[in-house]
Every structure is written in C-alpha cells, then in structure tokens.
Amino acid sequence: xxxxxxxxxxxxxxxxxxxxxxxxxxxxxxxxxxxxxxxxxxxxxxxxxxxxxxxxxxxxxxxxxxxxxxxxxxxxxxxxxxxxxxxxxxxxxxxxxxxxxxxxxxxxxxxxxxxxxxxxxxxxxxxxxxxxxxxxxxxxxxxxxxxxxxxxxxxxxxxxxxxxxxxxxxxxxxxxxxxxxxxxxxxxxxxxxxxxxxxxxxxxxxxxxxxxxxxxxxxxxxxxxxxxxxxxxxxxxxxxxxxxxxxxxxxxxxxxxxxxxxxxxxxxxxxxxxxxxxxxxxxxxxxxxxxxxxxxxxxxxxxxxxxxxxxxxxxxxxxxxxxxxxxxxxxxxxxxxxxxxxxxxxxxxxxxxxxxxxxxxxxxxxxxxxxxxxxxxxxxxxxxxxxxxxxxxxxxxxxxxxxxxxxxxxxxxxxxxxxxxxxxxxxxxxxxxxxxxxxxxxxxxxxxxxxxxxxxxxxxxxxxxxxxxxxxxxxxxxxxxxxxxxxxxxxxxxxxxxxxxxx
Numbered sequence: 001x002x003x004x005x006x007x008x009x010x011x012x013x014x015x016x017x018x019x020x021x022x023x024x025x026x027x028x029x030x031x032x033x034x035x036x037x038x039x040x041x042x043x044x045x046x047x048x049x050x051x052x053x054x055x056x057x058x059x060x061x062x063x064x065x066x067x068x069x070x071x072x073x074x075x076x077x078x079x080x081x082x083x084x085x086x087x088x089x090x091x092x093x094x095x096x097x098x099x100x101x102x103x104x105x106x107x108x109x110x111x112x113x114x115x116x117x118x119x120x121x122x123x124x125x126x127x128x129x130x131x132x133x134x135x136x137x138x139x140x141x142x143x144x145x146x147x148x149x150x151x152x153x154x155x156x157x158x159x160x161x162x163x164x165x166x167x168x169x170x171x172x173x174x175x176x177x178x179x180x181x182x183x184x185x186x187x188x189x190x191x192x193x194x195x196x197x198x199x200x201x202x203x204x205x206x207x208x209x210x211x212x213x214x215x216x217x218x219x220x221x222x223x224x225x226x227x228x229x230x231x232x233x234x235x236x237x238x239x240x241x242x243x244x245x246x247x248x249x250x251x252x253x254x255x256x257x258x259x260x261x262x263x264x265x266x267x268x269x270x271x272x273x274x275x276x277x278x279x280x281x282x283x284x285x286x287x288x289x290x291x292x293x294x295x296x297x298x299x300x301x302x303x304x305x306x307x308x309x310x311x312x313x314x315x316x317x318x319x320x321x322x323x324x325x326x327x328x329x330x331x332x333x334x335x336x337x338x339x340x341x342x343x344x345x346x347x348x349x350x351x352x353x354x355x356x357x358x359x360x361x362x363x364x365x366x367x368x369x370x371x372x373x374x375x376x377x378x379x380x381x382x383x384x385x386x387x388x389x390x391x392x393x394x395x396x397x398x399x400x401x402x403x404x405x406x407x408x409x410x411x412x413x414x415x416x417x418x419x420x421x422x423x424x425x426x427x428x429x430x431x432x433x434x435x436x437x438x439x440x441x442x443x444x445x446x447x448x449x450x451x452x453x454x455x456x457x458x459x460x461x462x463x464x465x466x467x468x469x470x471x472x473x474x475x476x477x478x479x480x481x482x483x484x485x486x487x488x489x490x491x492x493x494x495x496x497x498x499x500x501x502x503x
Contacts, residue, residue, distance in 0.1 A: 005149060008073035008086070012118050015137025019065040021112050022136070027061065064089070074135060076149065083123065083150060085133045097133055101125045103295050103319055105147040107140075107288040114286070119143045123150065151276070151290060180344050183268035183281075187312055187336035191265075192258030194306040195314070195335075265335050270345065277348060279332065291332060293349045295319050297445055297471025301342060301438040312336045315345060320470035346440075350426075354440050357423030363462050363478040367415040374407050410434070420476040422487055427467065429474045443491045445469055451488055453481055467491075 067089045074085045083102075085095040106122040113120060113136075121143050123133035138146070266283035277291040296317055303313035315334035334345065346353055379400060386393040414433035421428040429439045446467050453463035463481030465488065467474045 005074075005076040005146060008075045009142075010073055011069060011135060011137040012139055012142075014116050014118060016065055016069045017116050018113060018118060018137040019068050020062055023065050023068070024058075024061050072135075074133070083133060085135070095133055097123055097125060099150065102150055104290050104292065105150050106290075107143045107147060108282075109286040111284045113137070114284075121146060147290065151292075179269035179271040181268075181270035181334070181337060181341045183265060183334075183336050185262070185266075187338075188262050188265055188268075189258060190307070190310045190312050191314070191336040192261040193254060194304060194310065194312075195261070196257055261335065265333075268335065270334065272348065277345070279334070289332060291317065291319075293351075296349055297441065297469045298474070299346070299349060299440045301440075302432075302435055304435045311338055313339070313342055315342055317349075318471035350440075350442070352425070354426040354428060355423045356421035356428055357426070358421065358483075360420040360422065360476065360479040360483065362415065362418050362476070363460070364415075365462075366418070366478050367411060370411040370415065371408065374411060375404055379404065418476075420479065427474070427491075429476060439474055441467065441469055441474060443494045444497075446491055446495055449488055449491060451481075451484065457481075 068087075071089050071092070072085075072087050074083070076083055081099045083097040083099060085097075087093050087095070102123055102125055104124045106124065107119050108122060109119050116137070118137040119140050121133075121135045121138060125132055135146075263283045265281050267286075268279070268281035271278045271280075273290065275293070277293070279287075279289045279291060281287055297320055298318040300316040300318070301313055302316065307313060313336075315337060317332040317334070319332070334342075337345070343353055382393065382400065386397075410433040414431070417430055417432055417436055419430040421430065425442065427441050427443060431437050431439075446469055448468040450466040450468070451463060452465075457463065457478070461481050462478045463484055464475065464477040464479070465484055
C-alpha cells in the first residue's frame with residue numbers, strides 16, 4: 001500500500017457513520033432524563049410531531065457528523081518531526097505531537113467500528129492529554145502503516161523516507177513473529193475465579209445487608225408474614241435459606257467477574273515485532289498495543305495462593321505518566337500467563353530475567369506499628385462504643401477474636417513478604433499479605449530518590465527510601481540505613497551517568 005502522510009489525510013469515508021453513532025450516543029447521554037420522561041408520556045404525545053422531531057434530530061446529528069469528518073485531518077511534518085492533527089467545525093484545534101515523545105500507538109476497534117469495518121488509532125505520549133492524538137475511523141492497512149511510521153524514528157527523519165513507495169505495512173507484518181504468549185480461555189476462567197475477591201466480598205456484604213434490611217422492614221409491617229417467617233425459623237430453615245442465598249450471590253458475582261475478564265481479555269496474544277511487543281486482545285472491543293521495552297518504568301508480577309496453585313499470574317507494566325490522572329491508562333495488564341510465559345515477557349523487556357540480589361528486611365517495629373493500628377486501636381474502639389454508646393455492640397463480641405486472628409495473620413505475612421532486593425541491574429520490591437506483588441525497576445530509570453530517618457532511629461541505624469520514576473514510586477521503610485545509603489549513592493551516580501531514552 002502506498003500512502004504519503006506528508007499531505008493532510010482524512011479519515012475513511014465510512015468514518016462519517018462512526019462519527020454519527022458516537023455523536024448520537026453522546027447526545028443521548030446528555031438528554032436521557034428528557035427521553036425517559038417522554039417515554040412514560042408516549043400515549044399523550046402527538047405521533048406526527050414526535051416522528052418529525054426525531055427525524056430532524058437525526059438529520060442534525062448527521063450534518064454535525066459530516067462537518068466533523070470534513071474538519072478532521074492528520075499528517076506528518078518531515079522537517080519538524082511532528083505528527084499534526086487538525087479538528088473542529090467552527091473552533092479549529094491543532095494537536096502537535098513530537099515524534100520522539102510518542103510512547104505507544106494503539107490500534108483499537110469497538111463493536112460499532114467492527115460493524116462498519118474501520119479501526120481507531122490512539123497515539124499515547126508521556127505528556128498531558130493535549131499532546132495525544134485520536135483518529136476514530138481509518139482502514140486497517142492505513143492504521144498499520146501510520147503506526148509503523150510513527151514508531152520508526154529513523155523513517156521519519158527525512159522527507160524522502162516519508163514519500164517512499166515502500167509498503168511499510170507489509171514490512172511490519174513480515175517483522176511480526178508468531179505470538180509467543182497466548183492467553184487461553186481456561187487461563188481467563190482461572191483468573192476470573194481467583195482475582196478481585198475483595199470487590200466480590202464487598203458486593204456480597206452490600207447486597208446481603210440490603211436484602212436483610214428490606215426483609216426486616218417488610219416483616220415488621222406485616223404481622224401475618226412475620227408469623228409465617230417465625231414458623232420457618234422455628235423449623236430451622238432460616239439458616240439454610242441464608243446459606244443458599246449466600247451461595248447464589250457468590251456464584252452470581254463470580255459469573256459476572258468471569259464474564260468481565262473474558263470480554264476484556266479474550267484472545268490475548270503477545271508477539272515480538274522488531275524490538276517491541278505487540279499485544280492484541282478484546283472480545284467486543286479489540287485492542288492492539290505496541291510496547292517498547294525502553295519505555296517501561298515498573299513491571300509488577302502479582303499472584304495469590306490460589307493463582308500459584310493454578311499456575312497463573314498477572315503482569316502489570318507501567319510506562320511514563322505525567323500525573324495521577326494518567327496512571328490508569330499507563331498500565332498495561334497481561335492476565336493469566338504462566339511462569340514460562342512471564343519469563344519470556346521479562347526476557348524481551350529486560351534482555352534477561354531479573355535477579356533479586358541483596359535482600360533488605362524491615363525492622364520488626366514495622367510489624368508492631370501495623371498490629372497497633374489495625375488490631376489494638378479498632379478493638380479498643382469497639383469496646384469504647386459498646387461501653388459508652390451502644391451496649392448492643394457486645395452482642396457481636398464473639399467476632400473480636402476472629403478479627404484479631406485474621407488481621408494478625410494478614411499483617412504477619414505482609415511483614416514476612418516485605419523485602420527489597422538490590423541487584424546491579426535491578427531493584428525489586430516484594431510486598432503483600434495475600435496478593436504477593438513483585439515490582440521491578442532498573443536503576444537508570446530512577447528520576448529522584450528520597451531518603452528519611454527519624455532522630456530516634458539513628459542509634460538503631462534504621463531509615464526509609466522512596467524511589468521515584470516516571471511511572472510511579474516504590475518505597476521501603478525501616479531497613480538498615482548504612483547499606484541503604486551506600487546503594488543510594490550508587491543509584492545517584494548511575495542516574496547522572498545514564499543517557500538512555502526511556503521517555
């Protein structure tokens with residue numbers, strides 16, 4: 001395919017339909033209260049006026065969509081090494097993206113775009129949202145070629161490279177190897193069952209308490225119904241009903257969680273494309289993402305006990321971000337991969353499997369403070385409430401030892417798993433009580449280092465450190481401060497010496 005992006009290009013002609021659907025959806029969301037009101041008063045409405053109004057509204061949306069299509073252009077500026085997007089109907093806006101600031105280029109396809117047969121291309125940078133480009137409707141061939149030219153810095157240096165008749169899309173297809181990671185349906189099922197259990201428990205508690213409250217109010221207002229309920233209680237069926245209800249709620253939440261995972265990550269594949277990774281996934285909304293290893297800031301391996309037994313884990317790759325509002329979009333998740341597959345991904349990202357090296361442990365005072373905050377204070381607060389405010393709270397005193405044992409074990413395992421491993425090429429932070437997370441960063445990607453030491457910790461030689469990167473921070477508290485300072489000095493030296501392009 002021969003496409004020259006040096007001149008302004010428009011979206012695919014059928015892109016008008018995509019813009020029509022998105023504009024219609026946006027306006028429907030804005031006017032949904034009015035739509036609901038008229039839906040209830042449908043019989044009172046004049047059908048002729050209603051149909052005329054709908055037709056005029058759709059025509060207006062169509063005109064707006066066409067003007068948006070005509071007002072949207074994009075092209076590559078060879079002289080300035082910029083990708084420029086112009087948009088707008090009356091108020092024209094121009095988005096200029098420096099090519100060396102491009103972090104990744106995603107090719108996605110929503111359900112509507114699948115029906116029409118077009119793709120959207122999203123250019124992601126490490127800066128603010130104003131520096132990002134979004135093209136909603138282009139063909140797959142144009143998307144591949146544009147992505148290739150945006151990511152290949154050497155092909156964008158001169159005008160000759162831009163206007164060449166070489167088929168870069170075919171070159172990219174040839175350079176893309178067969179997927180070396182394929183997340184199957186079974187792995188997604190395992191992930192759906194074993195992940196997000198905290199949210200699952202929260203939903204069960206909220207749902208169960210709502211049902212109980214409504215049940216109690218209804219039984220108090222209906223004496224006949226209350227007598228029937230009491231008879232069932234006398235027969236010992238209430239506990240069985242609660243157990244059955246709990247099982248049904250748990251099964252329902254698990255099914256929803258599994259469905260969410262499958263819809264989001266179905267068909268997840270990772271392929272090697274030149275020196276980058278090509279990630280593709282999605283059931284209804286297909287996504288394709290190019291990930292450059294040099295842009296990776298923090299890689300986190302996360303798994304719990306059940307996931308370890310089932311042989312799966314989650315990888316989360318964080319790239320550069322400009323602030324908290326950008327954190328979510330900067331994370332790339334690789335769900336349900338095996339140990340061998342994760343090793344292949346890490347090998348591609350770092351050219352070697354990260355090693356742990358020297359181990360730093362937190363002082364036992366970390367555990368003591370955690371037990372004080374999460375056990376002693378809540379228990380004392382419970383007894384204060386029971387003694388001074390609500391004596392009925394003591395009806396649940398049997399839950400106190402259960403809480404103490406559960407939280408105590410959780411804090412113990414969090415303390416036991418809390419480690420900082422220091423290698424010449426890697427810094428690895430391990431943490432977590434149930435979900436064990438292992439965060440990996442490279443010393444030369446550190447932006448800043450903060451160390452602290454309370455005056456009462458000087459004799460104990462204890463201190464803390466925070467490692468700041470463009471993708472987030474890693475902290476470690478109350479460890480050997482002498483060893484920590486020596487490592488910090490080495491990291492600072494490597495930061496000043498490094499000239500790698502990680503943004």
